[in-house]
Amino acid sequence: MFKNLREKLLGKPLATSAIVMEKLTNLQGLAIFGSDALSSTAYATEEILLVLVAGMASLSIVSVYIALAIAALIFVVAFSYRQVIYEYPQGGGVYNVAIKNLGEYPALIGAASLLIDYVLTAAVSTTAGIAAITSAFPEIYPHRVALGIVVIIFLTWANLRGVRESGKLFALPTYFFLASFFIMIGYGAWKFLNGTFPVSHVTAIPMEPIGALGIVLILHAFASGCAAMTGIEATSNGVGAFQAPESKNAAKTLMWMATVLGIIFLGISSLAFWAKVVPIANETIISQIARLLFDHNIIYYFIQFSTALILLLAANTPFAGFPRVASQLAHDGYFPTQFLNLGSRLVFANGIFLLSLFASLLIFLSQGSVHALIPLYAVGVFLGFSISQFGMIIHWFKKGYGQLKKILINGAGFISTIIVFFIVLYSKFLIGAWILIPAVVLIVFIMKGIKKHYTRTANILSLENNMLPEIMPEKTMIILVQAMDMGALYALKMARSFQPARILALHIATDRAEGEDLKQQWRKYAPDIEIDVLFSEYRDLVNPIINFLKSTDKRWANDRLTLIVPQVALTRWWHYFLHNQTMRRLQLAIDGDPDLNPDIFEVTVKTIIPKSAIR
């Protein structure tokens, strides 16, 4: 029943041999790997303005200068990643670059920041996509959190089915987005040049400057705008998806992408400055500009819709990236093994679930506000950038002489990104960025712990350093008698057939008279087997059994316990709720008890009930 349901929901299993890599043209590659970075222009300008408006009484050209600085930074980072693409065509994620050049801890810190960023990409892009929709249809604004979580659930479902990164289909939203934004920027620029640019009637509420003025305020705004750079590294993770020569094509695409990203970001920032729009709670800057330029005609809705669509596509990218990194970490022993393997639909299902869980949690905690999530996002991204670029510098040094130009490029990348990292950390520290530090430390700590445990386990299980015991321990079999019935007698007969050193019987009574009665009956049927009837004063069955096992374990020196539990065989799914509940708790308790766990076998004797007798 469950299996059929699963197939209906997720589709039929796919054979391992069904993995095929579709090769992408550069234009398709730009659309697919660029969606994450390009879509961030939907909120980056707004983040700059939020800081400036809060800090100054009037709007100024400063926002455009900040956008120019960030556009310059985009090119520095793009040139840096261009080199990563050539050196690590199999996948240039920060973990890979760091583990090869910087060692374990930098790699784990990079991996932790990467995992956090994937979660934030899913949460931020979804939230921003919903914001594009609620700007056009304000009546659904109160439902933004629920909508966001529905989107995450939808993406989870789609990815569990196995979304193939189909170039043609997935490229469309990006093309829509580029078309609509170029139209808006072009039309806006033309209006500005002939002096008919409309100006917003929403005026900034003049506030007291909040202490931060001049350079500090500008740094704050700059830090906020750096959200535009998230996702710029995506191309370096997917070099293998490009047509041959892969590295060259990927590098070319990256540079195109940086150019387009810079133009759109500058364009939006200019439009916002000309239109004198200010951030308000329930309508995005983009929506305000588009409404001023196009009123509520079809182009306005096209802009909002294409913005939502590319953000949905961006929210989808971590569903491929996060599980892949988790799988790589599991392969190296830093993540539980259940993240290692492909599921029946050729996807890493556990990684998808984990991402989905945390992204939903973030959307809920931020109450569907992009602005609340940005601080964490930007810090994590620049931490990853810095580690990656520093790894590249070491890489060039290891490679030897003659790499000066390359060192300079990655050096410029490293220096600028580490500076931005500290700027962002400093300006956003109190409003949320501090969380990143304990979060990264915790994740690194957990990953190290997992690795240590797996290493020790592997050593102990290794055939090389270990010997099996010469003499196997004696067998002490304990029959758990729940009632004097065929199940108990069958279990006894079963135990005898194993020819153990000794057989004991145990019954836990919650009522003294009932216990006495059972003892009498047992003696009639099995006079040669000692039965312990223990009265459980607190009506608990599990703990007295555990205690009995522990004391029995001490009675004989070289023996191993086997607990035989008669159970009723289940022949319908709903029988699950009618039988064997206590035994399930017993099993958990034995598994979880460090004193007992290595010393016991469990044997389940299922009472055979003829199928014909059971409905």
Next chain:
Amino acid sequence: MFKNLREKLLGKPLATSAIVMEKLTNLQGLAIFGSDALSSTAYATEEILLVLVAGMASLSIVSVYIALAIAALIFVVAFSYRQVIYEYPQGGGVYNVAIKNLGEYPALIGAASLLIDYVLTAAVSTTAGIAAITSAFPEIYPHRVALGIVVIIFLTWANLRGVRESGKLFALPTYFFLASFFIMIGYGAWKFLNGTFPVSHVTAIPMEPIGALGIVLILHAFASGCAAMTGIEATSNGVGAFQAPESKNAAKTLMWMATVLGIIFLGISSLAFWAKVVPIANETIISQIARLLFDHNIIYYFIQFSTALILLLAANTPFAGFPRVASQLAHDGYFPTQFLNLGSRLVFANGIFLLSLFASLLIFLSQGSVHALIPLYAVGVFLGFSISQFGMIIHWFKKGYGQLKKILINGAGFISTIIVFFIVLYSKFLIGAWILIPAVVLIVFIMKGIKKHYTRTANILSLENNMLPEIMPEKTMIILVQAMDMGALYALKMARSFQPARILALHIATDRAEGEDLKQQWRKYAPDIEIDVLFSEYRDLVNPIINFLKSTDKRWANDRLTLIVPQVALTRWWHYFLHNQTMRRLQLAIDGDPDLNPDIFEVTVKTIIPKSAIR
């Protein structure tokens, strides 16, 4: 760790011998068993007015006449239950009365209606209690659903700890309530008599009569007002808690309670008529009257607070009643056995959880509206009343002659309650009461199914009609090899020590090369044992194992399979997430497969890892 947490949350376990029954004075009994019925006056008048206002353009004295009729009905039912108390002092719930006099199906229908009513009591009382609070503090009205669920969670926690029905403490809210309501009614009557009664400024929005007029409208209103009678039977369930002579004291208390209930209900209905208040969404009738009489002074808040408090107490009563009925049903085989036993704190924990789950669900689905829940509530209550009274009539007939007066009293009770049942069912059918019919049918069907299953199982397990097989089946042992390590070799050695008829080995490979490699290694270490290496094209481990077990099961005629699974012993709780995940899924799959389930033993061989080696 888990155990400590549980003790912190729920308190230390209590011994069975700690059950003591505190005997209640009549005044305490009135407070405790009366809270459910008395608290329903907080919403019953409002329900009448809701119907009348919707059907007429102006308010009329009709509401007071309806209240009078219901007060008369209260006394008929109270006299009926007076007789139940004398005849069934051990507990006169509808299930008890019906199973002894009417047979299985009426008893199960009664039990189903009782369980539903308990859930509704919890949901309705909580919702109405929250309404009393939000009337005084309108700003928290939007959070009413969340608050309601918090209250249910709080009651769940308190009852899991084991709330002793401490007379002194639990009587207080009822006394507060009685005091505040008598003050309000007395003060209101005095104001009315000297002509200074204030009149509400909220006027009924004149509506078109909605088709229902005259007698039909009055029946609708009457049906709604019958909500006042819910909980009237509570005293008959707790006769044993009274001081000797128990029945006499309980009966006396019941009649007092009916009197007080009638007075308060009539009083509130009169006040509402004098004040000309009409129901509005976010303020209760009680709050409107109290505000008119006392403005917002301390007495107003005292009335709202004591209303909320007695409703909280009423919401608590099903937490004792529901689990007790579930336990009795489990004792008779109609409910899963896990509802039978007292937990470590002397409470029926599973029953508490089930109640809490359904009550929360109802609060959520009704979006915190008492009015939406009332139709279901009243229908279920009167179904229970009717079955109970009919059972009593049969009881008297069985007892023989000379019972005419008693038959007449219960007869009057039966006739009036069955008529009301049909009135309520008819007038509320389309707005929700229809749900009760499939719900009761479903619950009865489930309970019958459970009983049938337990009866068959008991027959099959019974020592009387069954014989053990003379010859035990041969043992075929299958070692599940996950990797070529000490665990696999230890499992093999273990299997040999059981001296089975044959040993097989099985490995599921997701990679062909890896599978070949393992096969070679296995042959080196165990050349005499056949190993099957199966390639899983879909990377699924569980299904290939299940299929192997099924085909192996057919290979030998009289054998039984034993699957030996090497596992890593867990010595820290978090190891749970790092190991044996596939094996847990395998166990579920074997348990849930009707073809396989009766034919297999599972043996878990835990690899011994020295404790010193593990952190």
